[in-house]
Amino acid sequence: xxxxxxxxxxxxxxxxxxxxxxxxAFRKLGSIGFPVSDTDVKIVDVETGTxxxxxxxxxxxxxxxxxxxxxxxxxxxxxxxxxxxxxxxRVWFHTGDIAQVDEDGFxxxxxxxxxxxxxxxxxxxPSDVEGVLYTHPAVRMVAVIGVPHAYHGEAVKACxxxxxxxxxxxxELLTHCGASLAEFKRPKQIEFRDSLPQSAVxxxxxxxxxxxxxxxxxxxxx
Numbered sequence: 001x002x003x004x005x006x007x008x009x010x011x012x013x014x015x016x017x018x019x020x021x022x023x024x025a026f027r028k029l030g031s032i033g034f035p036v037s038d039t040d041v042k043i044v045d046v047e048t049g050t051x052x053x054x055x056x057x058x059x060x061x062x063x064x065x066x067x068x069x070x071x072x073x074x075x076x077x078x079x080x081x082x083x084x085x086x087x088x089x090r091v092w093f094h095t096g097d098i099a100q101v102d103e104d105g106f107x108x109x110x111x112x113x114x115x116x117x118x119x120x121x122x123x124x125x126p127s128d129v130e131g132v133l134y135t136h137p138a139v140r141m142v143a144v145i146g147v148p149h150a151y152h153g154e155a156v157k158a159c160x161x162x163x164x165x166x167x168x169x170x171x172e173l174l175t176h177c178g179a180s181l182a183e184f185k186r187p188k189q190i191e192f193r194d195s196l197p198q199s200a201v202x203x204x205x206x207x208x209x210x211x212x213x214x215x216x217x218x219x220x221x222x
Contacts, residue, residue, distance in 0.1 A: 049084070060094055
C-alpha cells in the first residue's frame, strides 16, 4: 500500500525485460519508460526496417543489449529477419512492435506491426481508430482490423461490442469517426458483435478475429 508499481516491457526473445518505468523520477501515462542498463533502442521505418527515424516519429522498435537472444531454434530464416546487423557490426532485434520515443527518452508502444493496416499506401494504426470509437458512450469494446479491398489494398473495419442497454447505428458511428479521423483512417465497415476473441488475461486476439472474418468472407463468396 502506498508504493508505486513499476511497469516493464519485454519479449520472450529478450529474457525478459528491456524497459521499465522509473521508480523515483517523473512518469508519463501510457509509456513503458526507459531502457534498462546496457540496453539501447532505436526506431526504424516500418517498410524496410533499415532507416533510423528521428525522435518523435513512429516506427518499429529495435533492441540491442545483453538480454537479446542469439536466434530461434532451427528457424534460420526467422532469425535472419529478426536479428539484423548494422554498419558497425552491432546486432539489433526487430521486435515487431510499433513504437515512439519522445524528446525525453520515454518509449510508448503504439501497435503490433502485424496489426498495421495499409490503405492506399498510408499506414493506419488500429489503436488510433479504436481510441476515437471508445469516446462514443455506447461502445464497450472495439477491435479494428484491415480487410482486403480491390482498389485501396486494405479497408478499415471496426468490430464493436456495445454497452448493455445502449444502441447506436453504423451510420452514427461512421459520422462519429468522421469528425476526428482523416478519410483514409475512417472505418468503411462496422460489425456489431456480442463479444470479441480474448486471451485469458483479456487481451483482444486480433489474429483470431482476422481469421474469423476471413472465414466468413470465404463462405459468403463461395
